Amino acid sequence: MNNFAYVRANDVDSALALIRSRPKARFLAGGTNLLDLWKMGVEQPQTVIDISRLGLTDIAARPDGTGLRIGALARNSDVAGHPLVVNQYPVLSRALLSGASPQLRNAATVGGNLMQRTRCPYFYDPAFPSCNKRNPGSGCGALNGYNRNHAILGHSDQCIATNPSDMNVAMAALEAQIRVIGPDGERVIPMGEFHRLPEDHPELDTTLQPNELITAVDLPPMADTKHAVYLKVRDRSLYAFALVSVAACLAIENGVIGSARIALGGVAHKPWRVPEAEALMQGVSPDHSIFERVADRFLHGAYAYRYNRFKLTLARRSIVRALTVAAAAS
Amino acid sequence: MAVHPSDEPTPDSGDALEDLLKQLSPTSRRTFLRRLASAGVTAALPATVLAETSPEPPKPAPSSSATPASVVPATLEVNGKSYPIEVEARTTLLDFLRESLGLTGSKKGCDHGQCGACTVLVNGRRINSCLTLAVMHEGDKITTVEGLAQDGQLSLLQDAFIRHDAFQCGFCTAGQLCSAAACLNEGHANSEGEIREWMSGNLCRCGAYPNIVAAIQEFHQQTPVAGQS
Numbered sequence: 001m002n003n004f005a006y007v008r009a010n011d012v013d014s015a016l017a018l019i020r021s022r023p024k025a026r027f028l029a030g031g032t033n034l035l036d037l038w039k040m041g042v043e044q045p046q047t048v049i050d051i052s053r054l055g056l057t058d059i060a061a062r063p064d065g066t067g068l069r070i071g072a073l074a075r076n077s078d079v080a081g082h083p084l085v086v087n088q089y090p091v092l093s094r095a096l097l098s099g100a101s102p103q104l105r106n107a108a109t110v111g112g113n114l115m116q117r118t119r120c121p122y123f124y125d126p127a128f129p130s131c132n133k134r135n136p137g138s139g140c141g142a143l144n145g146y147n148r149n150h151a152i153l154g155h156s157d158q159c160i161a162t163n164p165s166d167m168n169v170a171m172a173a174l175e176a177q178i179r180v181i182g183p184d185g186e187r188v189i190p191m192g193e194f195h196r197l198p199e200d201h202p203e204l205d206t207t208l209q210p211n212e213l214i215t216a217v218d219l220p221p222m223a224d225t226k227h228a229v230y231l232k233v234r235d236r237s238l239y240a241f242a243l244v245s246v247a248a249c250l251a252i253e254n255g256v257i258g259s260a261r262i263a264l265g266g267v268a269h270k271p272w273r274v275p276e277a278e279a280l281m282q283g284v285s286p287d288h289s290i291f292e293r294v295a296d297r298f299l300h301g302a303y304a305y306r307y308n309r310f311k312l313t314l315a316r317r318s319i320v321r322a323l324t325v326a327a328a329a330s
Numbered sequence: 331m332a333v334h335p336s337d338e339p340t341p342d343s344g345d346a347l348e349d350l351l352k353q354l355s356p357t358s359r360r361t362f363l364r365r366l367a368s369a370g371v372t373a374a375l376p377a378t379v380l381a382e383t384s385p386e387p388p389k390p391a392p393s394s395s396a397t398p399a400s401v402v403p404a405t406l407e408v409n410g411k412s413y414p415i416e417v418e419a420r421t422t423l424l425d426f427l428r429e430s431l432g433l434t435g436s437k438k439g440c441d442h443g444q445c446g447a448c449t450v451l452v453n454g455r456r457i458n459s460c461l462t463l464a465v466m467h468e469g470d471k472i473t474t475v476e477g478l479a480q481d482g483q484l485s486l487l488q489d490a491f492i493r494h495d496a497f498q499c500g501f502c503t504a505g506q507l508c509s510a511a512a513c514l515n516e517g518h519a520n521s522e523g524e525i526r527e528w529m530s531g532n533l534c535r536c537g538a539y540p541n542i543v544a545a546i547q548e549f550h551q552q553t554p555v556a557g558q559s
Contacts (some may be wrong), residue, residue, distance in 0.1 A: 001420065002420075003400050003418060003419070003420050004400065004419060004420055005398035005399055005400050005419065006398060006399065006400070006402050006419030006420075006463070006465055007397065007399070008465075008466075018398070022398065028463070028466075030462075031461050031462045031463065031466070032443055032458070032461050035422070035461050035462070035463070036442050036443060036461060039441065039442065047398045048398075048419065048463075049398075050463075050465075050466055052466055077455075100531070101446065101530055101531020101532075102456060102509070102512070102513070102516075102518075102528055102530075102531055103443070103446060103449055103456050103457050103458045103509065103531045104443055104457075104458065104461075104531065106455045106456060106457050107457045107458065107461065107462060238526070238527055238530040239530040239531060
């Protein structure tokens with residue numbers, strides 16, 4: 001574990017100035033992922049900029065019913081338990097509570113969760129020589145390795161890793177907006193564009209630019225909070241990453257689906273959405289056959305590897321199950 | 331050295347080691363190893379005590395956000411006592427507690443936030459002390475398992491753990507206790523299922539889970555907890 005220089009940033013401006021002026025600098029918030037990766041030797045920062053005291057922890061309704069703003073440094077446990085989240089965005093609360101452990105959720109932040117790196121063992125352990133994400137050009141160890149928990153959608157021959165976050169899946173279904181600030185000022189990144197597919201640059205997880213800092217996440221208002229489900233399938237009932245997860249938010253009025261927003265976790269380099277599949281549900285009555293059609297369309301083009309073929313069936317069944325539960329909720 | 335979770339001296343077949351142990355007796359394995367280290371027998375000192383033993387004085391450390399530094403001053407409050415210290419920035423809270431303060435109740439199990447043996451309370455909230463830096467906790471109130479007992483009296487929760495035989499080897503117990511104290515305070519101990527879910531960040535390889543859950547349940551039923559609805 002390399003030594004590093006530490007500095008505590010007292011405000012956003014000084015955090016941005018510090019990260020610009022120091023080579024190999026990293027922002028440190030909750031530490032649950034960065035310090036873990038540093039211990040593994042995957043991250044070797046020269047300077048660690050502690051941003052945990054910047055504030056940015058507020059969770060508050062935005063004016064005129066335009067939704068909710070969550071500070072980037074709000075702890076996962078605080079977000080999951082906040083009354084506005086529990087009541088208006090229950091799918092986010094449930095996704096957060098299905099992830100990690102109470103201790104980790106007390107430390108991990110929203111911004112850090114967005115930046116959480118894959119748990120692919122070939123990435124996480126430098127004892128494996130091949131990982132294009134850790135060491136571009138070195139190959140993908142998972143491609144012909146033990147790829148049980150790897151992607152079935154959106155992968156490339158450069159990388160078949162998955163995004164491990166539960167929160168991100170809910171954020172995708174909620175169409176969150178990520179607010180960031182950098183050398184060129186502030187900008188907003190739609191959740192669907194925040195995480196990347198691996199393509200030829202798996203070392204890039206997100207579209208966040210160098211020296212940018214996430215300040216907040218905005219959630220648009222949810223029309224129907226009742227028919228929202230987060231389904232997580234994993235190897236044990238608690239404290240495990242998802243094999244497949246589904247965030248499903250349906251708006252149902254008078255027995256007819258007005259809109260459907262579905263995101264799949266554990267299957268791709270980013271939360272997976274298929275607008276064409278969601279559109280199949282618009283204006284129809286919820287029933288099993290439409291759920292199956294949606295699932296089939298959702299998994300169009302899915303491709304599995306030696307050890308993760310089960311995910312093709314599991315993902316299909318999980319989508320149908322999540323939609324069934326969401327539609328039946330009363 | 332074989333990995334053994336106990337802090338107490340363990341039988342060893344090596345005669346030379348036995349003799350050394352006898353000479354150094356009475357001692358714990360930890361103090362024995364420390365003496366070996368200071369006598370230069372062992373090559374490596376734990377990184378976290380370097381701040382205390384470094385031959386060169388630490389550089390002036392940043393008081394605010396001015397200059398990044400690898401040795402940093404901080405004042406930490408642990409179990410009600412204030413400790414003004416200088417540590418290597420990379421020192422985790424766990425290593426600081428164990429190596430610098432000698433509070434070895436908190437255990438280093440996995441050192442990756444997976445097992446929960448290092449769980450401590452920071453401002454009343456449980457976190458994995460292995461995945462946070464000591465210097466990040468200036469001004470925070472830290473409670474370790476050593477802080478659960480008051481004036482040499484075990485807390486009622488610790489008492490419940492003993493009565494329910496809620497451990498075998500004891501390596502996870504400090505983390506289990508801190509986590510259980512928080513779990514009760516959070517109001518997440520209303521059923522066996524709820525306790526199991528909210529204690530899932532604390533692994534017990536001996537499998538004492540039924541007894542741990544029973545101890546927490548009994549404490550919960552006997553003691554009204556503030557903040558619980």
